[in-house]
Amino acid sequence: VFARSRPPSPPSGRALSISAPLGGSFVATLERSLDAEREPLRALLRLLVLLSLAGLALTAAGGYLVTAGFTRSIERLVDETHRLNGELKQINDFQTKFFTAVAHDVGNPLGASQGYAQLLERELTSPESKAFAKSLTRSLETLGFLISDLVDFAAIETGKLRLERVPLDPRPVVTELGERMKIAAEKKQLSLLVELPPELPRLRADARRLSQALQNLCSNACHYTEKGGTITLSAVAEADGSVRFTVQDSGIGIAPDDLKKIFNRFFQAENAVRHRGSGLGLGLKIAREIIEGHESRIEVESELGKGSRFSFRVPGG
Numbered sequence: 001v002f003a004r005s006r007p008p009s010p011p012s013g014r015a016l017s018i019s020a021p022l023g024g025s026f027v028a029t030l031e032r033s034l035d036a037e038r039e040p041l042r043a044l045l046r047l048l049v050l051l052s053l054a055g056l057a058l059t060a061a062g063g064y065l066v067t068a069g070f071t072r073s074i075e076r077l078v079d080e081t082h083r084l085n086g087e088l089k090q091i092n093d094f095q096t097k098f099f100t101a102v103a104h105d106v107g108n109p110l111g112a113s114q115g116y117a118q119l120l121e122r123e124l125t126s127p128e129s130k131a132f133a134k135s136l137t138r139s140l141e142t143l144g145f146l147i148s149d150l151v152d153f154a155a156i157e158t159g160k161l162r163l164e165r166v167p168l169d170p171r172p173v174v175t176e177l178g179e180r181m182k183i184a185a186e187k188k189q190l191s192l193l194v195e196l197p198p199e200l201p202r203l204r205a206d207a208r209r210l211s212q213a214l215q216n217l218c219s220n221a222c223h224y225t226e227k228g229g230t231i232t233l234s235a236v237a238e239a240d241g242s243v244r245f246t247v248q249d250s251g252i253g254i255a256p257d258d259l260k261k262i263f264n265r266f267f268q269a270e271n272a273v274r275h276r277g278s279g280l281g282l283g284l285k286i287a288r289e290i291i292e293g294h295e296s297r298i299e300v301e302s303e304l305g306k307g308s309r310f311s312f313r314v315p316g317g
Helices: 014-123 127-157 170-187 207-223 270-275 283-293
Strands: 166-168 191-195 203-205 230-237 243-249 299-303 307-314
Touching (some): 014 127, 127 283, 170 191, 170 207, 170 230, 170 243, 207 243, 207 307
Parallel strands (some): 191 230
Antiparallel strands (some): 243 307, 299 307
16 A cells, blocks of 8 residues: 555656756757847958958058059159259359359450559559549459458359468558558548457467458448448457457447348348449458358347458467
């Protein structure tokens, strides 16, 4: 009786045979559902990848085109720069040769003309004729100065401006120049003062070129100083045995923006236009080249309406 009361045990594996098909179907259904849900995401991912690749391709293509465009532009710019530099060199070479030829071809007959003009000035007796001859002599002298500037400029441009530096006493150079410049200053009703100490150190310098540089500075001062003004030419000994030369005037002065340009060839400051004379605008450039040839550099201080001060130092010899 007791044995019959126990519930019968199911056969081994029957529960698995019933539940296994149900579990597999459920998992498969779940996986198909998940795959169906993931498919739009996969499609979107594939689309994003394609778009990224397309963007990279477009960026690379655009970069290549831009780089190629820039490269061609730079190449054209370089070619154009080379062409313009070549033309500029040809112009500069022609200009230098032209100045040299003019200076040479004009210089010889000019010298003869100056000699004849001076002879006429001495021989003529009529006051009116002598005045004409004197005016002719001055005009030829001015032309001679212009030709001399052209010769020196051509020498500077070709690197052939030579200096013969030898030991010398600078006092006679300054004294002789001061006497000549006083005459030019008096013609413009200016006062030119020469300030020299009793003794100066000997220098190693080219006397003619040193005098030329100082004369250019003094002439420039005379040119841009109003009547009644004062110009001072001085030389002082420095502690290191050198000599500092100075030309100071009470002229119209130089604007700050023009200070760096005044040594350029043919440059003339705006406030100096009405004072323009017969010069070519080469005097200061030539003076600077001569001074630099003496292992020095020119210094400038100026104030509009109050004058200018040019100075440089020549080493002792």
